[in-house]
Amino acid sequence: xxxxxxxxxxxxxxxxxxxxxxxxxxxxxxxxxxxxxxxxxxxxxxxxxxxxxxxxxxxxxxxxxxxxxxxxxxxxxxxxxxxxxxxxxxxxxxxxxxxxxxxxxxxxxxxxxxxxxxxxxxxxxxxxxxxxxxxxxxxxxxxxxxxxxxxxxxxxxxxxxxxxxxxxxxxxxxxxxxxxxxxxxxxxxxxxxxxxxxxxxxxxxxxxxxxxxxxxxxxxxxxxxxxxxxxxxxxxxxxxxxxxxxxxxxxxxxxxxxxxxxxxxxxxxxxxxxxxxxxxxxxxxxxxxxxxxxxxxxxxxxxxxxxxxxxxxxxxxxxxxxx
Amino acid sequence: xxxxxxxxxxxxxxxxxxxxxxxxxxxxxxxxxxxxxxxxxxxxxxxxxxxxxxxxxxxxxxxxxxxxxxxxxxxxxxxxxxxxxxxxxxxxxxxxxxxxxxxxxxxxxxxxxxxxxxxxxxxxxxxxxxxxxxxxxxxxxxxxxxxxxxxxxxxxxxxxxxxxxxxxxxxxxxxxxxxxxxxxxxxxxxxxxxxxxxxxxxxxxxxxxxxxxxxxxxxxxxxxxxxxxxxxxxxxxxxxxxxxxxxxxxxxxxxxxxxxxxxxxxxxxxxxxxxxxxxxxxxxxxxxxxxxxxxxxxxxxxxxxxxxxxxxxxxxxxxxxxxxxxxxxxxxxxxxxxxxxxxxxxxxxxxxxxxxxxxxxxxxxxxxxxxxxxxxxxxxxxxxxxxxxxxxxxxxxxxxxxxxxxxxxxxxxxxxxxxxxxxxxxxxx
Numbered sequence: 001x002x003x004x005x006x007x008x009x010x011x012x013x014x015x016x017x018x019x020x021x022x023x024x025x026x027x028x029x030x031x032x033x034x035x036x037x038x039x040x041x042x043x044x045x046x047x048x049x050x051x052x053x054x055x056x057x058x059x060x061x062x063x064x065x066x067x068x069x070x071x072x073x074x075x076x077x078x079x080x081x082x083x084x085x086x087x088x089x090x091x092x093x094x095x096x097x098x099x100x101x102x103x104x105x106x107x108x109x110x111x112x113x114x115x116x117x118x119x120x121x122x123x124x125x126x127x128x129x130x131x132x133x134x135x136x137x138x139x140x141x142x143x144x145x146x147x148x149x150x151x152x153x154x155x156x157x158x159x160x161x162x163x164x165x166x167x168x169x170x171x172x173x174x175x176x177x178x179x180x181x182x183x184x185x186x187x188x189x190x191x192x193x194x195x196x197x198x199x200x201x202x203x204x205x206x207x208x209x210x211x212x213x214x215x216x217x218x219x220x221x222x223x224x225x226x227x228x229x230x231x232x233x234x235x236x237x238x239x240x241x242x243x244x245x246x247x248x249x250x251x252x253x254x255x256x257x258x259x260x261x262x263x264x265x266x267x268x269x270x271x272x273x274x275x276x277x278x279x280x281x282x283x284x285x286x287x288x289x290x291x292x293x294x295x296x297x298x299x300x301x302x303x304x305x306x307x308x309x310x311x312x313x314x315x316x317x318x319x320x321x322x323x
Numbered sequence: 324x325x326x327x328x329x330x331x332x333x334x335x336x337x338x339x340x341x342x343x344x345x346x347x348x349x350x351x352x353x354x355x356x357x358x359x360x361x362x363x364x365x366x367x368x369x370x371x372x373x374x375x376x377x378x379x380x381x382x383x384x385x386x387x388x389x390x391x392x393x394x395x396x397x398x399x400x401x402x403x404x405x406x407x408x409x410x411x412x413x414x415x416x417x418x419x420x421x422x423x424x425x426x427x428x429x430x431x432x433x434x435x436x437x438x439x440x441x442x443x444x445x446x447x448x449x450x451x452x453x454x455x456x457x458x459x460x461x462x463x464x465x466x467x468x469x470x471x472x473x474x475x476x477x478x479x480x481x482x483x484x485x486x487x488x489x490x491x492x493x494x495x496x497x498x499x500x501x502x503x504x505x506x507x508x509x510x511x512x513x514x515x516x517x518x519x520x521x522x523x524x525x526x527x528x529x530x531x532x533x534x535x536x537x538x539x540x541x542x543x544x545x546x547x548x549x550x551x552x553x554x555x556x557x558x559x560x561x562x563x564x565x566x567x568x569x570x571x572x573x574x575x576x577x578x579x580x581x582x583x584x585x586x587x588x589x590x591x592x593x594x595x596x597x598x599x600x601x602x603x604x605x606x607x608x609x610x611x612x613x614x615x616x617x618x619x620x621x622x623x624x625x626x627x628x629x630x631x632x633x634x635x636x637x638x639x640x641x642x643x644x645x646x647x648x649x650x651x652x653x654x655x656x657x658x659x660x661x662x663x664x665x666x667x668x669x670x671x672x673x674x675x676x677x678x679x680x681x682x683x684x685x686x687x688x689x690x691x692x693x694x695x696x697x698x699x700x701x702x703x704x705x706x707x708x709x710x711x712x713x714x715x716x717x718x719x720x721x722x723x724x725x726x727x728x729x730x731x732x733x734x735x736x737x738x739x740x741x742x743x744x745x746x747x748x749x750x751x752x
Binding site: 127128146149182 | 524526529
């Protein structure tokens, strides 16, 4: 596919394979759609290595980064992706928006649409908020993380990174370790990995990895040392300190003892096992510093790949919104 | 002097074990034994032809949020009671979580005055158990009873302090009113908004575990035994609650439970599109819970049907799922849903028992003179057609709000005429 000068024929071809204006989650996507996004991201990846890191694909379009919940990494990644596609970008955060003045989410979004925003990238603390807006707006809505529900672009960049490094996803065994219950990253990864044929094992304290997750088609284990030698990828999730006041586990010290990827534990991993983390990492809690910076770590590749994946998502959804 | 004869209907009056085709005669707002008791001349007797219809004592809904005082933008005495009449209800019991809360005699007096001027059906107020429904100190329960409340409840909230609840039940026994309880353990439920289970796990919505209800149902059983007084568990939703209530009622504990239509019509699968018209408290549960509720209704464990009619304005409901208020309206769909589901679809009770659960059972709990067609009783009568097929259209509702998930549902069974104190207050077009 030619991105720089997208021809009518490539547009037609892509419309056959992609017809969604919104990206709300991976649960609703087919494996073909997920693969199509990953293939489209392949084409965008090299844009970032060029002298001129910009293509005109979204020239004249307006993208609003609407972050009701704070984020730096995801917001800047979307912003850079949009700029590299030549879109005009504005950033609206919770504190600078009228939400703090009592305006409803619906009214704030309708105002953004009234100034002809084409793409709305939404980060929100409530599960379902992107779907709420997608049902009400003509603009594309891209979910940049909603509550503990989904974070589809994070999972897509995780899939992209695994596929890049290992050449495939089907048949691989992936462990997702940490706070699964409250994690939108975990849910989107589970949906995406299973659709693409991977085996998934969730690992963490029983309070944060309830057995109910088995009904989603994954395995649940509380014994990290048994799982580590069997997996091709470990995806570590940040342990959120704020959870502790609800007493989900007895403290970060005990967490590290039972579930932290320490130097010693990392020796259990296969030599080609990838170590991933969506960030921000807590060195010394869920992962030892040396392990995070070690040869098996692809944590920074994830960040780089996030740009290509988000460019692909904006390009595909932004193209549908106007046609 | 007014007189009415409702002719040739199937008269079902469970309180008197009456089920026969016949007439119901009304003189000056009271039921009389026969036409010979009517003193009006023949030409001044209103005749209602009820042939092919069921003539029942006016239906009672013991769980309604009328929203006044304080929240007239959601519902008023006027719109709420018209909705009740359109649903076949002649008596409704309104909850005290208003603003100000109905935790003092003057608010009860205000409500009664509003009812007298604006309501088209009987409205019976409840009073709060605790001051400002905050679960910390007892409200003046005796004075509330003197002012006319038929029960006390902190509905919408639940007293967490078991000792305070114990004293409330003991005190309520002295002044002879039951305690109605919204069963929710705050620690177990936390910020839960949907049933904890498959769908909460999938969608990442905070879970409201069944045990959060069952712990309080168990608490209430123990306190009803300890205090030898009536506690009624509102909107029961879980299989565990049904099991606990069944066991306790077999032993004769003064405990009862009610069911709302949405908890048997829907499961938590309905939340998957984040539509806030499926957000209620307690939440929609799993199929196994629905099955247990149906079983509990069939064997008498759950003896009362109620709507938990909870109106909210569109701008309040049309927000993020977490942020939306709990609750849906129910008065105008309640009878249709229960007849359709309990009598026709699942065949768990016959129409006689269903009417009993809407009349004699709540009347017994609250010691009302309503809920029967006995001679001398208030002439509250509901005419219903259990086989009438109709489609729910929320834009035709009398209620001041539209927060219902049942728009477009095809139901079998509905009220066709509602008579309060001998006067027809609503009739199907």
